[in-house]
Amino acid sequence: MRLNNIEHVFFDLDHTLWDFDKNSALAFQEIFEDENLNLNLDDFLEVYLPINFKYWELYRNNAISKEALRYGRLKDSFDVLNFNTVDSTINLIADKYIEYLPKNNHLLEGSMELLLKLKDKYRLHIITNGFEEIQQKKMEASGIHEFFQTITTSEEAGVKKPHPQIFEMALKKSNALVEKSVMIGDNIEADIIGAYNYGLKVIHIDSYGQSSQGQHPKIEKLKEVLNYL
Structure with missing residues (x-):
């Protein structure tokens, strides 16, 4: 779908x-x-x-x-x-x-290939609860920083996913409409339920065999994102 x-x-x-x-x-x-x-x-x-x-x-x-x-x-x-x-x-x-x-700069399997395929069709962004002082360094060292137009951290927002305020800030920074946006992440509570409750479409990367709540699209490998986008 x-x-x-x-x-x-x-x-x-x-x-x-x-x-x-x-x-x-x-x-x-x-x-x-x-x-x-x-x-x-x-x-x-x-x-x-x-x-x-x-x-x-x-x-x-x-x-x-x-x-x-x-x-x-x-x-x-x-x-x-x-x-x-x-x-x-x-x-x-x-x-x-x-x-x-x-x-260290190892990416998960299929990360670079996926970003290369998405970059010309969509505007790409990061929303992260990770520590602000190292997230940019991680992205630069792994060669993916250039793909993203905005990066929103929990320290910048003053709240962490799944709080709606961090999604609100991310969409405002990117001039994105919620109905035209999708969140892709691994954590059910922070990424999937948090984004879904705010109104975004979601794709759950279930790398660890978690039980997902609701009928959200669920994948095991990043390349499967292309089945939805």
Whole structure:
């Protein structure tokens, strides 16, 4: 089922176009080597990933600050692994992670090919809850920055997806009409339900086998976006 009368395509960034899991693992690998941490990376990532997901959910719901997220996800992961370290080391790792993360530039399969096919037909935009200081760097390092006419971050909007205000700001910046816009993202609550409730059409990239609510278009691979656009 193709989506008609679409002029503006809004993308989430992390886990949608930018391969957050791979780039994050590479950043931690470099940090562990720099700091000579006697900790197996695979063991760390196994506990870190669900903890990080939990902390981002809290951050998205304004239950914790950015600083609490950056510290807490590491502290909790080390605690689960019984890896003893001091707060100064945790804070150092948190700072290095923000520095190293955008240096890696892996995209999810099909990202570049999709953007190349869409760029001449639609106006493309980003709406992201990621930290403002690194999102632009990620896009520049991975070679996709040039595809997007606007980038709207949660820190700029003062609220995070799924709050309607961030979608309102994104559409205002892009001079887009809601009925001629579609949101593409991986997170059911933030990207799909948030955008749908604001009035946008949506496409859910279900890379992790999540259960999607409603009858929203759902895909597993980015190239399937072309079935709708």
